[in-house]
Amino acid sequence: MSTNSSDYSDDDELLIVSDLKLGIAALPTEVVALMGLFVVLFIFGISGNLGVIVFVSRTLWKLHRAPGARLATHQLYIYVIALATVDFLVLSVIPLMLPYLYTGQWLVGETLCRAFWTIENMNKILSIALLTVMSVERYMTVCHPIRSRFLMRKAYVYFVLIAAVGLTGVLLAPILSYVQLYEIKIGSTTLTNCVTPMPDQLFVAFIVYMFLIAYCLPALVIFFCYTMLIVFVKHRYERRRQALENDRHGSHAAIHRLSTSVIRVTAFHFACWTPFWFSVIFPLLLDDDMINRHSRTLMTVRLFVTALPYVNSACNWVFYALLNRELREQVLRHLSPPHTTNQLMSSPSWRLSTPINHVAVIENSAVDEETLL
Numbered sequence: 001m002s003t004n005s006s007d008y009s010d011d012d013e014l015l016i017v018s019d020l021k022l023g024i025a026a027l028p029t030e031v032v033a034l035m036g037l038f039v040v041l042f043i044f045g046i047s048g049n050l051g052v053i054v055f056v057s058r059t060l061w062k063l064h065r066a067p068g069a070r071l072a073t074h075q076l077y078i079y080v081i082a083l084a085t086v087d088f089l090v091l092s093v094i095p096l097m098l099p100y101l102y103t104g105q106w107l108v109g110e111t112l113c114r115a116f117w118t119i120e121n122m123n124k125i126l127s128i129a130l131l132t133v134m135s136v137e138r139y140m141t142v143c144h145p146i147r148s149r150f151l152m153r154k155a156y157v158y159f160v161l162i163a164a165v166g167l168t169g170v171l172l173a174p175i176l177s178y179v180q181l182y183e184i185k186i187g188s189t190t191l192t193n194c195v196t197p198m199p200d201q202l203f204v205a206f207i208v209y210m211f212l213i214a215y216c217l218p219a220l221v222i223f224f225c226y227t228m229l230i231v232f233v234k235h236r237y238e239r240r241r242q243a244l245e246n247d248r249h250g251s252h253a254a255i256h257r258l259s260t261s262v263i264r265v266t267a268f269h270f271a272c273w274t275p276f277w278f279s280v281i282f283p284l285l286l287d288d289d290m291i292n293r294h295s296r297t298l299m300t301v302r303l304f305v306t307a308l309p310y311v312n313s314a315c316n317w318v319f320y321a322l323l324n325r326e327l328r329e330q331v332l333r334h335l336s337p338p339h340t341t342n343q344l345m346s347s348p349s350w351r352l353s354t355p356i357n358h359v360a361v362i363e364n365s366a367v368d369e370e371t372l373l
Contacts, residue, residue: 030300035101037307042094045314049088052317056081075137075157080320082161083130087313090123094310106194110181113194117179121172123309125214128273129164131266132218138262139225143232171213174198174206207280215277219270226263265319272312279305 060077093116099107106113140148150156178196185191198206279302 030303031101034303034307035098038094038098038101038310041307041310041314042091045091045310045317046088048314048317049084049091052084052320053081053088056084056320074154075152076134078157078161079130079134079137083127084317084320086123086126086130087316089119090313091310093119100194105191106181107192113181114176114179116194117196118172118176121175122168123313124210125168125171126164127312128214128218128269129167130161131269132221133160133164134262135222135225135266139229142229171210174202204284207284211277211281215273222266226266265316268316268319269312272308275305276308 056077096108096112096116175196178198182193182195183190
């Protein structure tokens, strides 16, 4: 185990213990509440994301073997499985965090220290990268169905996933190369911390480029795609409203609901991550005196804002289930005759079934614009 260590005099003991025992001595109520929140998020999120992974994988396998299902309809399901897997991994580090919050030191070794920092930072890039790809896929499918055929190839989907993982590794390399255990000796006691002691200038540069690449750039792309999608759908619907037949109108409504479900997932992501990135960037703009004057307030805010990405990972599966419900409707409209689809969707078993059981495949293959809208 590679560790760095420092010795401190008795005069420094109180300060060091206070700093290491983050909130336990200074903010006991806040930290206890935070630990309770993490326990709830772990139970709720692990079970939900695992359910999504299992049900979607089973459905994808069945549809792969179904005679009426085309491979081009599977790409959004693969993205959903990837997102749920990322969320599952992020929540899996919570059991490592709870002892750290309670004792103020890292108790589980250097390997898990590196795993913690890898998964913790992976979530900052990989989730938003996949959501950005999904927004582009939705925009191309609805607005340019013929030109979007290449997006529906299985090889392209897996290429996107591999590229996203590779990009994540490259962007995180600077901070992960500094991960280490740091020992602090206070009298006869040795406390171990899991840290990434990057030089100040390098750390600021890392934060800035992560903020730009993992937040600002995806936000611009997603905003553009969904704005153009909404404008396109509204324009086409208004122009053809009188000419649309009932089945065409139903197809338009299904496409609209499906796109809305994807937008809902993305909006929830930014609702959780915007405060987090603000809490990271804002202290860089303050001087040391101001930080010292408001240290307690900043620490309290930072504690709970840091939990928001875990809230995102724990609750995303609910939005995935709602999205799967829309996917189910798309499949029924595509693979079943109109009267069969209507009977099934109006049956008691359909109405009473939970959203997670509605996992199916999106019908977003390349079609002519008349059929799509």
